[in-house]
Amino acid sequence: MKTIVCIKRVPDTEARIRVSGGSIDTAGVKFVISPYDEFALETALRLKEGGAGGEVSVLSMGEAAAAEQLRSALAIGADSAVLLKGQPTLDGLATARALAAEIEGGGADLVLLGMKAGDDDQQQVGPMLAELLDLPCITVAAQLEIEDGKVVCHREIEGGVEIVEAPLPCVVTITKGAFEPRYPSLKGIMAAKKKPLQEKDAQLGESRIQVRALNQPPERAAGRIVGQGVDAVPELVRLLRDEAKAL
Amino acid sequence: MANILAVAEQRDGALRRISEEVVSAAKTLAGSTGGAVHAALLGGSGTRTAAAALAGFGADTIHVAESDEFTNYSPEGYVDTLAALIRDGGYFAVLIGGSALGKDLAPRLAARLDLPLASDATALDVDGGELVVTRPVYAGRAFAQVILQAEPRLVSLRPNVFRAEARPGSGSVVELAVSGDAGARRVRVREVRAAQAGRLDVGEAPIVVSGGRGLRDAEHWHLLESLRDALGPGCALGASRAVVDAGWRPHAEQVGQTGKTVSPQLYFAVGISGAMQHLAGMRSARTIVAINKDPDAPIFKIADYGLVGDAHEVLPKLTEEIRKLTGC
Numbered sequence: 001m002k003t004i005v006c007i008k009r010v011p012d013t014e015a016r017i018r019v020s021g022g023s024i025d026t027a028g029v030k031f032v033i034s035p036y037d038e039f040a041l042e043t044a045l046r047l048k049e050g051g052a053g054g055e056v057s058v059l060s061m062g063e064a065a066a067a068e069q070l071r072s073a074l075a076i077g078a079d080s081a082v083l084l085k086g087q088p089t090l091d092g093l094a095t096a097r098a099l100a101a102e103i104e105g106g107g108a109d110l111v112l113l114g115m116k117a118g119d120d121d122q123q124q125v126g127p128m129l130a131e132l133l134d135l136p137c138i139t140v141a142a143q144l145e146i147e148d149g150k151v152v153c154h155r156e157i158e159g160g161v162e163i164v165e166a167p168l169p170c171v172v173t174i175t176k177g178a179f180e181p182r183y184p185s186l187k188g189i190m191a192a193k194k195k196p197l198q199e200k201d202a203q204l205g206e207s208r209i210q211v212r213a214l215n216q217p218p219e220r221a222a223g224r225i226v227g228q229g230v231d232a233v234p235e236l237v238r239l240l241r242d243e244a245k246a247l
Numbered sequence: 248m249a250n251i252l253a254v255a256e257q258r259d260g261a262l263r264r265i266s267e268e269v270v271s272a273a274k275t276l277a278g279s280t281g282g283a284v285h286a287a288l289l290g291g292s293g294t295r296t297a298a299a300a301l302a303g304f305g306a307d308t309i310h311v312a313e314s315d316e317f318t319n320y321s322p323e324g325y326v327d328t329l330a331a332l333i334r335d336g337g338y339f340a341v342l343i344g345g346s347a348l349g350k351d352l353a354p355r356l357a358a359r360l361d362l363p364l365a366s367d368a369t370a371l372d373v374d375g376g377e378l379v380v381t382r383p384v385y386a387g388r389a390f391a392q393v394i395l396q397a398e399p400r401l402v403s404l405r406p407n408v409f410r411a412e413a414r415p416g417s418g419s420v421v422e423l424a425v426s427g428d429a430g431a432r433r434v435r436v437r438e439v440r441a442a443q444a445g446r447l448d449v450g451e452a453p454i455v456v457s458g459g460r461g462l463r464d465a466e467h468w469h470l471l472e473s474l475r476d477a478l479g480p481g482c483a484l485g486a487s488r489a490v491v492d493a494g495w496r497p498h499a500e501q502v503g504q505t506g507k508t509v510s511p512q513l514y515f516a517v518g519i520s521g522a523m524q525h526l527a528g529m530r531s532a533r534t535i536v537a538i539n540k541d542p543d544a545p546i547f548k549i550a551d552y553g554l555v556g557d558a559h560e561v562l563p564k565l566t567e568e569i570r571k572l573t574g575c
Binding site for chain 1: 450
């Protein structure tokens with residue numbers, strides 16, 4: 001089985017995001033593979049190791065520096081990598097077009113992505129990619145199995161799960177499931193140096209989402225410590241009822 | 248024409264609360280554009296009846312597709328049907344709830360109709376005739392104001408942010424034809440399994456009680472469950488990443504980056520120190536209460552009300568006091 005995993009280079013989830021001059025100040029920020037994309041990669045590797053065989057390739061659209069995350073993915077276990085060099089955009093459809101141009105006609109059985117990227121949080125590239133490729137798509141899968149040429153997923157919805165199926169080839173976006181993504185081993189890091197990482201220019205097209213302003217979240221007014229221990233509980237409840245009108 | 252389309256949703260024939268929020272937001276927006284509010288609702292048996300209630304939130308025309316095919320969510324059937332409505336509708340904007348369904352549906356529609364999409368809006372403003380969408384990025388660590396350079400402007404709305412406002416009206420229900428070939432749909436929902444019957448999801452509950460490592464063990468979660476029950480049916484449980492990673496709680500309850508971003512009216516953070524990614528996921532709550540035994544915990548910096556104390560000692564008393572008020 002041939003699986004393509006799309007990954008994105010994003011700031012670490014614990015990084016303090018500073019906005020300066022209408023853009024993100026990335027000085028000193030550590031970049032990682034977007035967390036949900038790590039789950040997607042882990043899902044692909046488990047399918048391969050679990051008997052599906054074949055190859056796992058990783059694909060990223062981003063700046064030249066995203067080669068670092070692709071190299072990490074190779075160290076974790078992917079077989080090959082392609083970097084589509086282009087400026088990351090908030091317009092998910094532009095990103096999906098660039099990815100589709102690369103994936104189209106390549107014979108992939110399964111295309112996996114994280115359910116959303118850890119920077120722009122748009123949660124849209126996976127289903128857009130599927131639509132552009134005219135492939136079926138399942139989103140937010142916490143569990144994925146292959147049964148008789150079909151993908152069967154547990155898709156997280158409010159207060160439960162949907163059991164959803166679609167025929168291969170198929171696009172699936174992955175959320176955190178029952179397992180943790182693995183870390184690269186030293187052996188993996190050495191092996192990654194010999195694996196192919198191809199770079200080409202992204203066919204990105206025009207972004208039709210114009211960012212007018214980027215701001216820090218509104219500061220919350222300083223709160224107060226109501227008190228210590230059990231004795232402070234009645235006062236806390238009184239404040240929630242009378243002052244905050246929250247009860 | 249500056250009409251707004253609100254895409255509503257139902258489950259098992261009952262309107263979901265996000266539908267009221269989306270129609271209300273559309274009504275407010277239509278006030279700025281001078282257009283009418285259209286709503287669309289797709290579903291199985293009972294959908295037509297449920298749809299009529301949308302008139303009470305400001306919908307002037309309600310497009311309803313009632314079909315056995317839509318008893319469960321059908322992504323491809325929804326896209327075919329709604330794309331036809333939107334393509335011919337001449338709308339200024341199309342608003343979709345940022346629910347599990349809406350976040351699956353909106354990007355499919357965007358690609359089908361060749362439209363850019365802004366996801367998870369927390370505010371909509373009209374400025375000089377243009378729609379300005381405010382939306383969180385970096386899991387709420389920053390906010391972007393964006394403009395969509397296409398018509399209609401396709402936007403999904405974060406649940407619990409736009410207020411549902413009843414507005415007496417007399418909207419009319421019209422039939423929306425199901426488009427596409429039902430036999431050719433490839434994605435099929437086999438089954439829906441409810442995790443907790445009748446419970447709200449943490450992402451859409453007006454009150455959230457979240458627990459962290461300060462509870463010390465999964466077996467102590469009954470303390471939080473009692474508080475949740477005392478707060479009534481509008482309350483859901485949440486969890487920090489630490490306790491989800493430890494396997495104490497399911498990922499569906501996780502609040503913060505790699506979990507859910509929530510905006511409830513009232514948020515209790517119990518035994519949660521307040522990692523950056525957690526704060527980002529809940530800082531837009533209206534009122535935040537923090538209970539933590541460490542007076543220097545970062546959570547106190549954004550909490551409206553802090554109580555320094557051990558969760559095990561404080562929770563039973565808090566539950567008892569709240570029960571006196573709510574009677575739950």
